[in-house]
Amino acid sequence: MTDFHFGNLLPEMVLDAVSAQGWRPTGVLMPLNSYENRVYQIGIDDAEPLVVKFYRPERWSLDTIRDEHRFLQTLAAAEVPVVLPLPLPVHLGDCATIGQWDNLYYTVYPKFRGKERDELTNDDRRWLGRLLGRLHNIGAHFTAPHRLRLNPQTYGTASLDFILRQPFLPEDLRAAIATLLQQALDFVTPHFPDDLAAIPLHGDCHHGNVLWNHDGPHLVDFDDMVVAAPVQDVWMLFSGDATERAAQQEAFFTGYELFRPFDRASLRLAEPLRTLRMIRHAAWIGQRYHEPAFQRAFPYYEQRRYWEEFLLAIKEQIAVLQELQWSSAH
Secondary structure (H helix, E strand, O other): OOOOOHHHOOHHHHHHHHHHOOOOEEEEEEEEOOOOOEEEEEEEOOEEEEEEEEOOOOOOOHHHHHHHHHHHHHHHHOOOOEOOOOOOOOOEOOEOOOEEEOOEEEEEEEOOOOEOOOOOOHHHHHHHHHHHHHHHHHHOOOOOOOOOEOOHHHHHHHHHHHHHOOOOOOHHHHHHHHHHHHHHHHHHHHHOOOOOOOEEEOOOOOHHHEEEEOOEEEEOOOOOOEEEOHHHHOHHHOOOOHHHHHHHHHHHHHHHOOOOOOOHHHHHHHHHHHHHHHHHHHHHHHHOOOOHHHHHHOOOOOOHHHHHHHHHHHHHHHHHHHHHHHHHHO
């Protein structure tokens, strides 16, 4: 196996990988929006286009991808609307949906015709609630031994350790970053006791990963599948002020609780989860910043401006977490 990375992944190699599976590409190749992986829509002779995803090297092991695909297959078997990877004639061992091109794992999906909805009606929210309730019922009886468990250590402490090792941090801000991020994690940690109920779930369930067609909502992009409290798949779906969020939640849970009870008290984890997401996102950019795509998307990351704005956002989160702690105590 050679040393291979995304910079070596040329269009002809993508087409060769698809051809090796027996399809006949037309030569039409369209990159799709994805920072973490490389995803392409491929034209196929006398057939619908395919979508091919090459997984980021060293980001996922074969076992973690296998967990994702097993989960998708289990969901599809229960008629939960997800986009299922296609079986490949040339695959890795018992992983019938995973191929390998040099040291890049890849998978192939049918083209899914759906789109994100900018605004949802209450009927839409009830529909989406039913979908997540069914998905979580499956997750509650599914094992994903190789998937990350979302907690302050995996998402927070590990990310903070990475950030503090970066040479481009402004030296006069390094101590403040260390202090404030640790303070934020200290507020977050009590919300994640060792006995917090957690199940395998989507993990990155925001409206961009919900595509709609005439059959309703479909969940896509299970790359960030984790073992976490069910609220992780819920908290990013609501927006607006407290009154607006409450109305959205009422419609959503009317659908969700047709299939599964939801612990409404767990919604208090929304701000701790948001804090962990912010810290992890800052580390995630740095871990990939050698790539031109990340430099174009986050041009100020290595500059003082980014870290000053990041510190301000963390200070605001600390204030929110302090208020949450006070309200819980009273």
